[in-house]
Amino acid sequence: MADGSSGDSAPYLRVAARLRSRIADGIWTPGGRLPSRGELGAEFGVGENVVRRAQELLISTGLLEGRAGSGTYVRAPFERRPLLRTPSAAGLPYSGLAPFGFTGTWEADSTAKAEAPPLIAARLGVKAGDPCVRTSYEFLSARQPVMLTTSWEPMAVTGGSVVVLPEGGPLAGHGVVARMAHLGITVARVVESPRPVHVDRDQAHLLGIATGSQATLIERTHYDTGGRPVETADILIPADRWDITYDIALPGT
Structure with missing residues (x-):
């Protein structure tokens, strides 16, 4: 699989790695909305809480952003x-x-x-x-x-x-x-x-x-x-x- 993952890492870290890879490969572009947590969980074979932790990790590093009532998006560069x-x-x-x-x-x-x-x-x-x-x-x-x-x-x-x-x-x-x-x-x-x-x-x-x-x-x-x-x-x-x-x-x- 193109995303790649480490078999011995925590599930949310493996999911985060796969999300990060898709952003790096341009599959998901800045400003684009990610699939729902349910969809990602079904694809990766994990629960929604695992997907949530992975997304929160990438939000903390600036790759993703959450929008209340809308979903999670690839973060576009933010002008201070x-x-x-x-x-x-x-x-x-x-x-x-x-x-x-x-x-x-x-x-x-x-x-x-x-x-x-x-x-x-x-x-x-x-x-x-x-x-x-x-x-x-x-x-x-x-x-x-x-x-x-x-x-x-x-x-x-x-x-x-x-x-x-x-x-x-x-x-x-x-x-x-x-x-x-x-x-x-x-x-x-x-x-x-x-x-x-x-x-x-x-x-x-x-x-x-x-x-x-x-x-x-x-x-x-x-x-x-x-x-x-x-x-x-x-x-x-x-x-x-x-x-x-x-x-x-x-x-x-």
């Missing part, structure tokens, strides 16, 4: 992009959701009256379990997720207003600063704390990368003029896709 954190990127407020120069789209899903987990509650200065609006964002490029954000806003701040949903109402998609201004609240500062993380299984599934892949988590919080937190978010950035850049204007320039 700058993730510019600046007060005026593209004319947006500092907290603009879309990265500077981003030409893709995003999908958002909001849940009202979501109970604040303890860590989120601490960042917002509310009690654990207090009602918030939680909004999950998936940023898409060529219909593939490239970044995830989860935002939390206390309903004590926005509840009952026309801007309670970040992606609904008259200021849908305008960002935290503009929506808070509509309520007479001035956002005075934003604090961001980046730290390295490894993505969990659910995050990896959404991003089409291997569980445990490296990423940067930015914990971002908006504060009003009185120092009250009005929004906090976790921004998850895969390390192999973005170059995070802070553009900071100095006083007097």
Whole structure:
């Protein structure tokens, strides 16, 4: 068989070798979708879990990528992009959701009256379990997720207003600063704390990368003029896709 394999290696390693060979031989080309795990398992005489482990191994090495709800694909070369954190990127407020120069789209899903987990509650200065609006964002490029954000806003701040949903109402998609201004609240500062993380299984599934892949988590919080937190978010950035850049204007320039 042209794929070749080692008879004494673990089953998933043998399957990974055969998948790798087909990619190297050009049988499967960049961007192409692989057969289903069931089809591959039947062909190779192994279970779907063995195929899954083989695919995860090749995802971790950058040969394959998973796409939530779609399947597994041969990974095309990915162009790294700058993730510019600046007060005026593209004319947006500092907290603009879309990265500077981003030409893709995003999908958002909001849940009202979501109970604040303890860590989120601490960042917002509310009690654990207090009602918030939680909004999950998936940023898409060529219909593939490239970044995830989860935002939390206390309903004590926005509840009952026309801007309670970040992606609904008259200021849908305008960002935290503009929506808070509509309520007479001035956002005075934003604090961001980046730290390295490894993505969990659910995050990896959404991003089409291997569980445990490296990423940067930015914990971002908006504060009003009185120092009250009005929004906090976790921004998850895969390390192999973005170059995070802070553009900071100095006083007097």
